[in-house]
Amino acid sequence: MEVKQAIRTSPVTGKFDFEEVYRDNIAYLWRTLQRLGVPPADLEDRAHDVFSIVHRKQDDFDQERAIRPWLFGIAFRVASDARKKAKHRETHELGQEHPDSNQPHDQQSIKRKMVMTGLAELSLEQRAIVVMHDLDGYTAPEIANELQIALNTVYSRLRLGRARFVMAVRALDRGED
């Protein structure tokens, strides 16, 4: 599971240190965008979009809060917006590897690909909640707060998303399409 806490302020100035926040969280954000299904070719642009927003809104950030759920929330909206704009979703199915990518075909990468394909079966909302809860370890109230949805909706989407994801992976494992 991901470590939730991250440096939020500069130890020198006590203010939001953008560069420090960036350096500490870019790898986390990069992985988050991948988990949300952003295609590899778009990762750099989407990461830039996220940090542009972070830079613009840094003064609004409540420094008492953990930064990673906040970043996740922004990443979720950026990914959501990108997904809406994607015209050829079938060919650029979010979360799938590019056909020409030179991924090693070891056991780990096969499993990872299967998991990503299983996640692609979920709606982005379900996917974000499943990833936040089951991988990043956020609590349901934290997720509700960051995604600005009702707590019961979190539980509902988590339950349904998780079941659908597991079923999809099981089906892939059995060799079904």
Place this chain on the structure above:
Amino acid sequence: MNNHEEESSELLSSLSNLPGPSPQVVDSILKRSLAGAVVGASVLAQSEAGAAVVSSGGASATAGKALLLSLKAKTLLALGLFSIAGTGVYQVTRGNSESPTLVSDTMVIVQPLEAPSQSPLEEKEVPLQIEVTTTTPYETAISNLEERSSTQKIKTMKKESPSSSEREIIQTARAAISASDSKAAIRALKEHKRFYSRGELAEEREVLWISLLSRDAKLSRAQKRATRFFARFPGSLHSTRIKSEIEAAKKKYENKKAVTDSKLPGQQ
């Protein structure tokens, strides 16, 4: 459920060591973010999306208010129309109540039950009467008049609302500037100012104003707006862009002035 939870966590753990960005990419994104190279419609969309997250209620409250107002208006209109149009009145009365009164030709009126004056046993014996009445031509004419006035109200309300969403207005302004259509750009920017004075894209609006004035070589107005912009949005990502726009405007203005000065002696 628990099985799914465990299985899901176990499966997702394979994503815990996904590859991160290369050092070159890390530096590149940081440079782009700091340089304020934020131009284009996609950024507008992202800024809206980000604002909704960041202000933890602020941005969504704006959108929410608009939605709420729209819903309220729709509900009121629906109620109004419901009370006007239709074909008959059903009045349900109980006991020896007064004769039914016709309010409109569509409304279904269920009179509230009054507190029984008799004992519960006596009340059981009172039969339920359902009377169906129809409208007279006079009442139809009245209702038509009411309907017309409500339609006028709808038109009035539409006139007072913006032509499109905040983002769309800004995009219109941006497109107009790109097409060198200053009038359309000014119209869009003024509309945005009128309906979304403190909207989430107010910063973008000011950037576009400065850009427009700079392109039209209206230097002093562009500079004034830029000064206000820097005071209002310190540390904005657009700062670099605005500075370069102002510099370009200065050059344009000087060139224009030089051309005018060189023409003056010849004209005299």
